Amino acid sequence: MPSPTPGEPAPIAARTEDRPGSFILPSSDDQSIRPFEFHASDQDLADLKGRILATRWPDRETVPDDPQGVQLATMQKLAAYWADEYDWRKCEARLNALPNFITEIDGLDVHFIHVRSRHPDALPVIITHGWPGSIVEQLKIVDPLVNPTAHGGSAADAFDVVIPSLPGYGFSARPPEAGWNPPRIVNAWLTLMKRLGYTRFAAQGGDWGALITEIMGAIAPPELVAIHTNMASTAPPEVFEALRSGKGPPDGLSNDERWAYERLDLFFTHGVAYANQMGQRPQTLYGIADSPVELAAWFLDHDISSYRMIARAFDGADEGLTRDDVLDNITIAWLTNTAISGARLYWEALPRTSAGFGMERNNAHFFEPIGVRVPTAVSAFPDELNQAPESWAQRAYPQLTHYNRLPKGGHFAAFEQPGYLVDEMRAGFSSVR
Template sequence: MTTLSQYTRRGVLLGVASAAVLTVLSRRYVAAAEPASEIRPFKFKASQDKLDDLLRRVRATRLPDPEIVGDDSQGVRSITIQKLATYWGHKYDWRKIEEKLNDLPQYVTNIDGVDIHFIHVKSKVGGALPIIITHGWPGSIIEQMKIIRPLTEPAAHGGAASDAFDVVIPSIPGYGFSGKPKERGWDPIRIARAWIELMRRLGYSQYVAQGGDWGDAVTEQMALIAPRELLGIHVNMPATVPDDIAAALQPGGRKPDGLMPDESHAYDQLADFYAHGLGYAIEMANRPQTLVGIADSPVGLAAWMIDHDIRSYQLIARVFDGAEEGLTRDDILDNVSLYWLTNTAVSSARLYWENKLAFFQPKNVKIPVAVSVFPDEIYAAPKSWTEKAYVNLIHFNKLPKGGHFAAWEQPAVFCNELRASFRSLRS
């Protein structure tokens, strides 16, 4: 039996960040260096054979017996997965998202022995601020596709031209179209160093970074490495949990007295997640190669991915019941299909095995930090914890709606948050 304390020793809940410091000389947005010759254009077209095989497997899915309870306590409910499989097997069309992806400028470059895939969209607005945005699990670059045009063309999407960004969205190694590491060591620290190198190759000598989920872990490691060109970061799943709260959340601990209402709510959210929501992460952190089933069954993969956290799962269940939410059925299956077609179910899981950092433990970030708190995230970080975790907090906002996949689910709100977060850092 895997206990929570064993899980924390794997580094998902406890850990200490460390990284080397990099320096550069230029302080302008765009360096004068020639474009890196190793950056190659990229497009993807799934073979019809692979799509036919996917369809066959979806239609041939053998589902388990229905749950024996009338709620979500046993996991993804049978009716949800049946509706998902029916839509996937009879109405979904991968070619639509494939065309949208291929309309975007995509590239691959080899960094530290691994091919890194990324989207790179430059604004037509002069002086646009470069930003590198990192997805998480079970996400991908598809999470951020809705925010590209509003960030690069703000005047056409409710913003001012002065809020324009150049947008870089890489695929984490082992995810999507990036290469799959063949050696150990590709943890958030190493990915952060790769992202710094990627921005250097693109010629950016001043930029900002954003992330949630694994994207938060990588982005905060970039901030700890603190290259001079990184002006600040924005996170939407911040690492703010104080040591006494983390200790109380361990088995046998008890909720501290005297918590403020928002602190008490955050504690309750975390306690529920630790008690009922960590199953997927425990398995991927300990035995990722055992997950053969999600590499062999597309519907099994979908069930594994949509059960990330209870509020995200409940939103997805409502979507397949026909409700209009921030996500659509196609959104959800676009993301699952990308994992399936790239065979990255297990290679993406290995990041949990590699990681030795704590997701929610403060990392002592010193550079400017902006935080957006969405109520249906794994936990809604209280301002009191956030101010202690980030000594240079330049923006904090609690939003009325949104969850773990904020950029994907609430793109307009998310873009407004990025504009407000980084306005003070523009020269």
């Protein structure tokens, strides 16, 4: 369904309790695509500020660095900026300036941004975010993808962009029952692209978005022409066996492969506490639904590298993530009350056994290849969880069409280094246009 014609009055909207402050057009049938806007109430924003200011702070960590978790000084700087200087309305205006929609798929309202390029041969691409994330991660790359001639590219680089909110995240509805795992999300995304009229498209993702994109690539529906990932699942079986056993790296690794092994080992042994909790007992995290400061701390404590890249935004870093980037993402989760529903994706996706749910040493499999069967492009950012050396990527993706190691950037590539990610998507999908 197209956006309302410029100059025409907007239809009367209906408030929805599932997404407080949001407005959507009433649905006429299950296939309808309804324009959407979000407007947080002044009351909700005042409540947010009051809760930040009412935080009861713990004492300082007893070590000089961050092995005990997110540091007190970082959180107090974040909270002070959030309460006194941050302006949610700026993010809200950026979101509402784009064509936002809601459609019901498999019984659930799914939110998405859909921007068509003015260039006639634009390649449609569905881009999926991860945790702790939302569609704000991709806002910086929308215009360069859709309007390449205004951003150093050519008309041949143009994309039609579809950016959905994962079920239970942001402006998508919170699933009322169990079962919304990555394969079900893939089916929803395929339904969405068909509903939008696309018979040929590409897919891109990082974090959970990478896994969802790779599952789509393993299913290999005929309309999917290629995928691009900035968090590749490439670690070979002998590496996972070594990670599970704890006996050290396997013999014969190159320097790049050994570095990748060491990063994975560090992640599985010291950086995965957040995922263990959400994979086993997400409902217990009541604090992230009740305290904005606890929500922020939980989002910051992703893994050691990501935490440090986020924290430096509050230490005056002059590039990468900004303070507003960090808080835009956290504030969406707060205003929509989707912190717990978003956490449940880990519970849905990862096997729960007596040994754990799959992210720790004795059952580590998150970065294991899953049999992608379509042309694949890989962008390896140096501060990502899996370094994805090219030799592993060649084994994992039989139709590897593009591989590149970037000079900087980490887990939140679209957020941190949007220019690099746009260039990588242009290059990665060039062979299938």
